[in-house]
Structure formats: C-alpha cells, structure tokens
Amino acid sequence: MAETVIPSRFGEFGGRYVPETLVPALDELTAAFGEAWEDSEFQAEFRGLLRDYVGRPTPLTEAPRLSEETGYLVSIKREDLNHTGAHKINNALGQVLLAKRMGKTRIIAETGAGQHGVATATICAKMGLKCVVYMGEEDTERQRLNVFRMKLLGAEVRPVSSGTKTLKDALNEAMRDWVTNVEDTHYVIGTAAGPHPYPFMVRQFHTVIGEETRAQYLERHGVLPDVGVACVGGGSNAIGFFHAFVPDESVRLYGVEAGGDGVATGRHAAPLSAGRPGVLHGSYSYLMQDDEGQILATASVSAGLDYPGVGAEHSYLKDIGRVTYLPAADEEVLEAFRWLSEKEGLIPAFESAHAFAVLRHGLWEPGTRVVVNLSGRGDKDMERASQILSL
Amino acid sequence: MKIQDQFAALRTKGEKGLVLFITAGDPSLEALPDIAEALQEAGADILEIGVPFTDPIADGPVIQASSQRALDRGVTPSQVMDTVGELSLDIPVVLMGYFNPAHRVGLSEYARLMAAAGVSGSIMCDLIPEEAGEWIEASTAAEVDTVFLAAPTSTLERQRVVCEVSTGFVYAVSRTGVTGVGAEVAQSTEGLVTSLRGFTDVPICVGFGISQPDHVRSVCEYADGAIIGSWLVDRLARDWEDAASRSALLREVKALKEATKG
Numbered sequence: 271m272a273e274t275v276i277p278s279r280f281g282e283f284g285g286r287y288v289p290e291t292l293v294p295a296l297d298e299l300t301a302a303f304g305e306a307w308e309d310s311e312f313q314a315e316f317r318g319l320l321r322d323y324v325g326r327p328t329p330l331t332e333a334p335r336l337s338e339e340t341g342y343l344v345s346i347k348r349e350d351l352n353h354t355g356a357h358k359i360n361n362a363l364g365q366v367l368l369a370k371r372m373g374k375t376r377i378i379a380e381t382g383a384g385q386h387g388v389a390t391a392t393i394c395a396k397m398g399l400k401c402v403v404y405m406g407e408e409d410t411e412r413q414r415l416n417v418f419r420m421k422l423l424g425a426e427v428r429p430v431s432s433g434t435k436t437l438k439d440a441l442n443e444a445m446r447d448w449v450t451n452v453e454d455t456h457y458v459i460g461t462a463a464g465p466h467p468y469p470f471m472v473r474q475f476h477t478v479i480g481e482e483t484r485a486q487y488l489e490r491h492g493v494l495p496d497v498g499v500a501c502v503g504g505g506s507n508a509i510g511f512f513h514a515f516v517p518d519e520s521v522r523l524y525g526v527e528a529g530g531d532g533v534a535t536g537r538h539a540a541p542l543s544a545g546r547p548g549v550l551h552g553s554y555s556y557l558m559q560d561d562e563g564q565i566l567a568t569a570s571v572s573a574g575l576d577y578p579g580v581g582a583e584h585s586y587l588k589d590i591g592r593v594t595y596l597p598a599a600d601e602e603v604l605e606a607f608r609w610l611s612e613k614e615g616l617i618p619a620f621e622s623a624h625a626f627a628v629l630r631h632g633l634w635e636p637g638t639r640v641v642v643n644l645s646g647r648g649d650k651d652m653e654r655a656s657q658i659l660s661l
Numbered sequence: 662m663k664i665q666d667q668f669a670a671l672r673t674k675g676e677k678g679l680v681l682f683i684t685a686g687d688p689s690l691e692a693l694p695d696i697a698e699a700l701q702e703a704g705a706d707i708l709e710i711g712v713p714f715t716d717p718i719a720d721g722p723v724i725q726a727s728s729q730r731a732l733d734r735g736v737t738p739s740q741v742m743d744t745v746g747e748l749s750l751d752i753p754v755v756l757m758g759y760f761n762p763a764h765r766v767g768l769s770e771y772a773r774l775m776a777a778a779g780v781s782g783s784i785m786c787d788l789i790p791e792e793a794g795e796w797i798e799a800s801t802a803a804e805v806d807t808v809f810l811a812a813p814t815s816t817l818e819r820q821r822v823v824c825e826v827s828t829g830f831v832y833a834v835s836r837t838g839v840t841g842v843g844a845e846v847a848q849s850t851e852g853l854v855t856s857l858r859g860f861t862d863v864p865i866c867v868g869f870g871i872s873q874p875d876h877v878r879s880v881c882e883y884a885d886g887a888i889i890g891s892w893l894v895d896r897l898a899r900d901w902e903d904a905a906s907r908s909a910l911l912r913e914v915k916a917l918k919e920a921t922k923g
Contacts, residue, residue, distance in 0.1 A: 287760055287787045289719045291812035291837050293819060432725055433715060445718040450838035452814060549761045549787070550716060562738045563765030565715040
C-alpha cells in the first residue's frame with residue numbers, strides 16, 4: 271500500500287500556527303487521514319456515498335448561448351447539482367466519515383454563506399452525529415434560509431457576534447470551541463485554509479471535481495480545455511477544480527476573488543489580488559492586513575467569499591505563476607448572476623457568479639475553450655437578490 | 662529586569678511568582694503606566710502586557726472583548742511598544758500576543774523593538790516550537806526570552822520540545838480551552854508541571870482559569886508562579902477609573918501576592 275505523503279507546506283505557504291493544545295489533535299488527524307485515504311474500504315464508502323447520496327458525477331453542461339455572446343466555447347461544471355446545492359458536501363462527507371472512523375462523537379463547523387454548514391449538518395444527520403455550526407451574525411441575517419435548513423437538519427446554529435460578525439469570526443469561534451472540546455470533537459473546516467493538514471485534506475476530498483471535469487471534457491471534445499475558471503474565497507471549489515489540470519501546462523487557470531466595491535476602494539475580499547502574506551487561522555498565506563499586521567474587514571455581496579485569507583496552496587500557485595488570480599466587483603457579479611440565469615437557465619450562487627463575470631472581461635481569443643466551475647446554485651440568495659435587483 | 666533574575670530573587674525570599682496579565686489599551690493606553698506601577702506596588706512579580714489583535718483565537722470572551730475595546734480606541738501594536746518603552750518598572754515585562762503583527766513588522770525588527778522598549782520576554786499564543794525557528798533566532802539575538810506554552814494535551818515528546826526552546830519560564834496551560842476565569846484549577850495540572858520539570862530547569866508558571874488566592878496557593882505548591890489574566894482584565898475595565906473600586910481591586914491583588922508566600 272502506498273503511503274500518502276501529506277505536505278505541511280506548499281512552497282513557503284501553509285504550516286501550523288495554532289495554540290499548543292491543538293497540535294496533538296492535528297497530528298492525530300494527519301495520521302488518520304493518511305491511513306484512511308489509502309484504505310480501500312474508506313475510499314469505497316466515500317466514493318459510494320458521493321455517487322448514491324450526493325449524486326456524483328455531476329454533469330458537464332455546454333453553454334451555447336454564453337458561447338454565442340462571448341465568442342468562446344463555454345462549458346459549465348455543474349457542482350450546483352450536488353445534494354445540498356454546492357460542492358461543499360464532497361469535503362463535509364469526507365471529513366465526517368473520517369471523524370467517525372476516529373471515534374469522534376461531536377462535529378463542529380464554521381460557515382459563511384451557509385452552504386458548508388448545511389452540507390455538514392446534512393451528513394451529520396445521516397450519520398447520527400451531533401453538529402454545531404458557527405456563523406457570523408451578519409451572515410445569519412443575509413443567509414436566513416440556510417440557517418433554517420441547518421436547524422431543520424438537527425444542527426445547532428450559534429451566531430457569532432465578535433469582530434466583523436462574518437466568516438472569519440465564525441472560524442475564530444469554531445477554533446476556540448475545538449481547543450476546548452478537542453477530545454471528543456472534530457472540526458470540519460469548510461475551506462482549503464487552516465492549519466496543516468486541512469489545506470491538503472480538503473483539497474483531496476474535492477479533487478473529484480477536476481478529475482471528473484477533465485475526463486468529461488476529453489471524452490466529449492477530444493481535447494483539453496484552454497481555460498479553467500473558478501471563484502476563490504478560501505478556495506475549496508477552485509483547488510478541487512484546478513488540481514487535476516495543474517500538470518496540464520496548456521490549460522490556463524483563473525481564480526476569481528471577491529472584488530466587493532472594487533479593489534481600489536479597499537472594500538473587497540481579494541487577498542491574492544491586493545494582500546500580503548501573513549498568518550491567520552493557523553496558516554501562512556496571502557491576507558488582507560494593515561501595516562501593523564491587524565486583519566482588515568472585508569466586503570462582498572457573497573457571504574461565502576467574504577473572507578480576508580485564502581488557502582495556502584492558492585498562494586503558492588499564484589507565486590509560481592501557475593494560476594492567475596483576479597477580482598470581480600459586486601456590480602459585475604450581479605450582472606453575471608442575471609446573465610447566466612437568463613441565457614442558460616442556471617441561477618448561480620453569488621459566489622459562483624464571480625467566475626462567470628470574468629467571461630465578459632475579454633481576456634481570451636475568440637474560440638477559446640473555457641470551462642467554468644459552477645460551484646453552487648443560487649436558491650440561498652433569492653431573498654437578497656430580490657432586494658438588490660429590480661425586475 | 663531579566664526574568665531569571667526575578668525568579669532567583671523570589672527563591673531567595675522563599676516566594677513564588679505572581680504573574681499578572683493586562684490588555685494594553687484597556688481601559689486606555691494612557692492609563693497603562695499608572696496601572697503597571699500600581700500592580701507592581703500591589704505585588705506583581707512579572708507583568709504580561711497583551712498586544713490587542715483582531716483575531717485572538719486562543720482567548721475567551723473577557724480578553725476578546727478587552728482587545729476589541731482597545732482596537733476600537735485605535736490602539737496599534739506600535740503605540741503599545743512606544744508606551745511600554747516609557748514604563749519604568751523594577752519587574753520584568755513580557756509581551757503577549759499573536760504572531761502576525763510581529764511577522765508583518767519583520768521578526769528581527771520586532772525583537773529589536775521589544776528589547777529597545779525594555780521588554781524581557783514574549784509569548785506568542787499561536788506559535789508552536791516547530792514554526793518558531795526564525796523567531797527564536799531573532800529573540801536570542803535581541804536577548805529577549807521566548808516563553809512557549811505546554812498544554813494538558815501535549816505528549817511527552819512535545820513537552821520536551823517546548824521546554825527545550827522556552828527561556829524565562831514555561832507557561833503550563835491548566836486546561837484545554839481558551840483563556841478565562843474558572844471555578845478551580847484542574848488536578849491534572851500538577852502532573853503536567855511535574856512532568857515538565859523532567860525536561861527543564863527553567864521556572865514553570867501555571868495559567869488559564871486562575872482568579873482567587875486559593876487557586877494561587879494551590880498552584881504555588883508545585884509551580885514557580887501563577888498567572889492571572891481574565892479576572893484582572895475584567896476588573897480593570899470595570900474598576901480602574903473609580904478611586905474607591907480601584908483601591909479595592911488593588912487590595913485583592915495584594916491578597917493574591919500573599920498567597921504566593923506559602
């Protein structure tokens with residue numbers, strides 16, 4: 271049996287910047303994940319549930335009307351069709367199965383838009399585990415429907431009123447819970463950030479996205495796409511989508527960050543576009559911070575991308591030039607949200623709409639083969655959208 | 662004053678150390694020099710000064726709220742460093758905080774600034790020995806002690822590593838969890854301290870959940886010092902500005918010091 275080598279860093283990024291109390295739990299998790307990932311029984315259970323419960327593989331959908339308007343050949347990876355409506359469930363399923371294998375009886379998670387919280391609550395309901403979800407107070411208001419869904423699934427939702435009352439503060443509070451209850455509790459981090467081994471482990475649970483896309487594209491088109499695009503908050507859908515394509519040098523990869531009111535205004539959530547490396551939530555990565563190292567408040571229409579940090583591997587892929595990261599501002603994101611709905615009958619999550627906004631940036635030659643990852647569907651955003659858009 | 666000299670002096674007197682934590686900038690940065698002197702007068706043997714950070718993952722509600730109040734007042738790490746540099750205390754000062762502000766300034770520069778401000782040591786709540794190589798090097802060059810934390814969950818191997826890189830003292834955490842006031846100090850803490858003694862001759866202080874003379878007395882039976890944070894931070898925020906409440910608070914601090922005298 272091959273041993274999974276789990277790197278603690280991607281280039282200089284990653285590592286473990288945590289209170290000492292958590293280190294043994296992180297060591298235990300690293301070892302347990304390494305064993306599970308190589309265990310055919312674990313893989314069979316994980317892959318089986320991805321197929322029969324989550325509904326994978328998700329389709330690759332051609333987008334002729336977007337193609338006609340942009341001049342590209344646009345295909346869309348349909349992560350919105352997963353059970354619970356987003357890619358998040360791949361990782362939630364993997365981590366909860368792992369937690370069960372480790373004998374943990376209590377699951378905690380943080381959530382921004384609520385999709386990771388819903389996915390985790392869903393798997394916990396299915397597995398019969400206690401689930402507590404931390405969510406910034408501001409997010410509990412703008413994503414009310416997901417709060418209700420989590421409660422319906424039997425999870426306890428704890429609103430977090432400290433700091434900026436958004437995703438980063440939910441992470442802080444979940445970390446504090448974990449430090450306190452580390453013996454019986456597993457913390458299901460919902461993005462490819464956090465201390466080692468999370469960035470690697472979360473990526474592995476999501477690599478299925480890129481693997482499927484690559485195989486589906488080759489089968490249908492006989493060639494690889496020229497361009498792959500995904501939105502990046504912490505970056506879990508993007509890293510899962512990119513990973514299979516990273517060795518394909520001909521495939522240009524683009525990660526789209528939350529531009530908020532525009533990067534020039536300072537009111538955004540685009541650390542790779544306008545941040546500097548530093549340490550937040552256990553890992554060394556690009557960050558939005560001031561000159562004295564305090565973490566800056568973020569702004570984005572999408573609760574799921576409203577985060578001042580980003581997964582360590584994205585920082586690495588940026589620095590080596592393998593992936594291009596660029597921002598999309600709220601205004602153009604809302605236009606893309608309508609555009610995709612009207613042209614293809616696909617209502618994207620606000621987060622995912624960021625990836626579609628750059629199709630209108632004129633970045634590529636006509637005829638370019640583009641695959642966009644539609645990481646989640648927009649049902650959760652209907653209330654907010656109806657307030658912002660006049661139809 | 663060097664931390665090791667303070668513990669040597671305490672040994673001569675047959676006392677243990679009272680280590681007090683305060684948040685810089687709460688109730689105000691201007692009040693810091695007066696608070697520091699009053700606490701020294703009341704019996705503090707070492708003063709830990711917390712540098713407020715936006716995302717304090719190791720802190721409970723009391724210190725979180727205190728840090729937030731300081732940040733809301735516009736307190737910055739460089740202002741804290743300037744104010745600490747103006748203190749004239751006879752006891753060692755230790756800066757406690759999180760890694761990113763030090764990283765942002767540059768580790769060598771931050772250690773140099775600490776030394777220039779008369780700081781004797783540092784505690785970084787989110788820095789473990791494995792990630793601390795560059796910080797230890799910078800601190801050693803600046804002659805500033807590096808205090809690391811040992812937790813109830815630390816394996817023997819980790820206890821050894823923590824002890825190897827800790828100078829000044831080792832911070833033994835009494836419970837799994839974040840900072841905050843507790844009803845009692847866990848029985849298992851004595852075991853942790855005894856175990857740490859096998860790896861180091863550096864003094865060992867116990868913190869997290871300590872707030873009363875009884876706690877201090879029981880901790881001082883086996884450790885070299887007791888660390889009090891949340892209780893004091895809470896009281897300072899409520900009582901410092903009022904003369905009568907302040908006197909009452911300082912009397913309680915004196916009682917805590919008495920409890921270190923065996």
